[in-house]
Amino acid sequence: MGRQQQQAPFPATDCGGILSSQNFRNFTKLNVWATPDLVRNNYSFSPRWLGREFQKSSRMKHRMVRKSSRSLLEKTSGPCVGKATWIKRLRQQLVGWFETNAQPFPWRKTKDPYAIWVSEVMLQQTQTTTVLKFYPRFLARFPDVASLAHAPLEEILKLWEGLGYYRRAIHLHRAAHQILTDFGGQIPRELPLIERLPGVGRYTARAIASIAFGQRVPVLDGNCRRVLVRLINFTEPIGHSRTDELLWEIAAHWVDPQHPGEFNQAMMELGSRVCVPRNPCCSECPLQQLCRGRRLAEAGKLPVSAPRPPVIRQQELTLLLVAEDRLLMWQYADKERWGGLWDFPRIPLTADSPLFGEGNPPALAAPPGAVDPHGLRHALRQLSGCRKNALQHLGSQNYSVTVYRIRAEVFLLRLSARKCSEVSQRISRWAPHREKAWISRQHLRDLALTRPARKLADELARLFEGERQD
Numbered sequence: 192m193g194r195q196q197q198q199a200p201f202p203a204t205d206c207g208g209i210l211s212s213q214n215f216r217n218f219t220k221l222n223v224w225a226t227p228d229l230v231r232n233n234y235s236f237s238p239r240w241l242g243r244e245f246q247k248s249s250r251m252k253h254r255m256v257r258k259s260s261r262s263l264l265e266k267t268s269g270p271c272v273g274k275a276t277w278i279k280r281l282r283q284q285l286v287g288w289f290e291t292n293a294q295p296f297p298w299r300k301t302k303d304p305y306a307i308w309v310s311e312v313m314l315q316q317t318q319t320t321t322v323l324k325f326y327p328r329f330l331a332r333f334p335d336v337a338s339l340a341h342a343p344l345e346e347i348l349k350l351w352e353g354l355g356y357y358r359r360a361i362h363l364h365r366a367a368h369q370i371l372t373d374f375g376g377q378i379p380r381e382l383p384l385i386e387r388l389p390g391v392g393r394y395t396a397r398a399i400a401s402i403a404f405g406q407r408v409p410v411l412d413g414n415c416r417r418v419l420v421r422l423i424n425f426t427e428p429i430g431h432s433r434t435d436e437l438l439w440e441i442a443a444h445w446v447d448p449q450h451p452g453e454f455n456q457a458m459m460e461l462g463s464r465v466c467v468p469r470n471p472c473c474s475e476c477p478l479q480q481l482c483r484g485r486r487l488a489e490a491g492k493l494p495v496s497a498p499r500p501p502v503i504r505q506q507e508l509t510l511l512l513v514a515e516d517r518l519l520m521w522q523y524a525d526k527e528r529w530g531g532l533w534d535f536p537r538i539p540l541t542a543d544s545p546l547f548g549e550g551n552p553p554a555l556a557a558p559p560g561a562v563d564p565h566g567l568r569h570a571l572r573q574l575s576g577c578r579k580n581a582l583q584h585l586g587s588q589n590y591s592v593t594v595y596r597i598r599a600e601v602f603l604l605r606l607s608a609r610k611c612s613e614v615s616q617r618i619s620r621w622a623p624h625r626e627k628a629w630i631s632r633q634h635l636r637d638l639a640l641t642r643p644a645r646k647l648a649d650e651l652a653r654l655f656e657g658e659r660q661d
């Protein structure tokens with residue numbers, strides 16, 4: 192061992208363990224806490240001491256947050272907020288409203304932590320109506336952690352197709368493995384352990400803990416945030432970590448200790464059905480007597496959002512390479528956007544694109560300014576050496592991914608057996624880290640494709656069907 196170990200100035204009584212630097216990193220990751228002294232020195236620790244130190248440091252952190260939160264809260268909202276009677280009425284009215292108005296979603300008819308976890312992951316960034324189409328099918332095929340962990344990722348992605356944000360499915364699969372190996376197939380009850388599962392963030396962990404295990408922890412999704420902000424007439428822009436921390440703290444203060452799961456779900460449901468983004472239906476709201484935003488006629492203007500990141504426009508080239516009845520596809524690597532999914536070769540038409548530069552035909556030797564499909568067609572003919580009528584411009588495809596607004600020029604290139612390997616080798620060099628395969632048109636239906644690729648595959652099927660009939 193390179194560095195001499197030091198004894199901590201406290202008795203290491205009940206564990207006697209020495210935390211290796213790796214374990215220490217895991218521990219501090221788990222608790223989001225570390226002090227420079229502990230990082231620098233390789234101490235031996237007692238878990239009891241570690242627990243005390245963690246509580247001390249987290250109390251300090253919370254005291255600091257609370258102090259700045261309180262001043263911000265006092266500045267923005269009225270004196271009613273935080274009063275015990277006000278909170279009591281809030282809990283009673285909200286939970287009472289939920290008891291009679293809750294929508295009968297399938298995930299509300301169970302207390303199975305696995306089923307609740309799957310629903311919470313599916314509901315991330317996705318509308319309830321969409322999730323309702325996928326959830327029963329998914330649970331029928333994967334009724335428990337073990338069936339999900341043992342299934343091939345391909346199959347999970349295929350079942351996920353259409354729900355979007357495929358990384359969620361990959362994380363779900365990884366988390367199922369972890370639950371099986373580390374927790375014997377049971378979702379852990381402790382919040383820090385739930386939070387450590389792949390794909391489970393602050394919101395999802397607390398939703399599982401409160402709904403499945405009845406723990407008194409808050410949730411704060413977009414709907415809850417809107418209700419909360421309007422109730423207290425919070426006029427600061429939201430989306431900054433400081434204001435977000437404050438809202439989390441208020442939500443934690445409000446959660447009903449008797450019915451935390453119902454309280455949290457009621458906040459979300461109220462936000463999605465009554466306290467909607469535009470024109471909240473205040474006359475139907477169970478909290479109208481308590482709502483400061485409504486009283487000040489400010490509710491419709493809240494929440495005030497932080498400025499959005501600017502939209503980035505991008506051009507792409509998508510190539511549908513057909514040889515006999517097979518198409519060249521590539522699979523995105525795990526860490527990439529769309530990791531694990533298959534797609535037609537598509538590359539951005541930017542200056543650093545592998546389509547341009549040395550080793551390419553003269554038309555592609557330097558990046559053009561605004562890419563015009565005629566120039567691109569000419570360049571692609573040079574690149575492939577194919578006959579004029581082998582290349583067809585099928586038009587443009589527009590789609591959005593996060594802040595990107597993408598316009599893809601889609602070309603269909605029919606390759607002879609002779610040209611096939613030469614062109615596919617050249618295209619393979621554009622993304623050497625990705626898996627490539629020639630996939631038959633029938634098999635395309637069973638493959639987990641990206642959303643734009645699925646649309647193109649459907650269009651291609653119609654095109655070939657039309658040609659066959661002609």
Ligand code: SF4
Nearest residue numbers: 466471473476482490
């Ligand atoms: S009274 Fe209106 S603004 Fe206030 S919580 Fe209810 S719906 Fe939202």
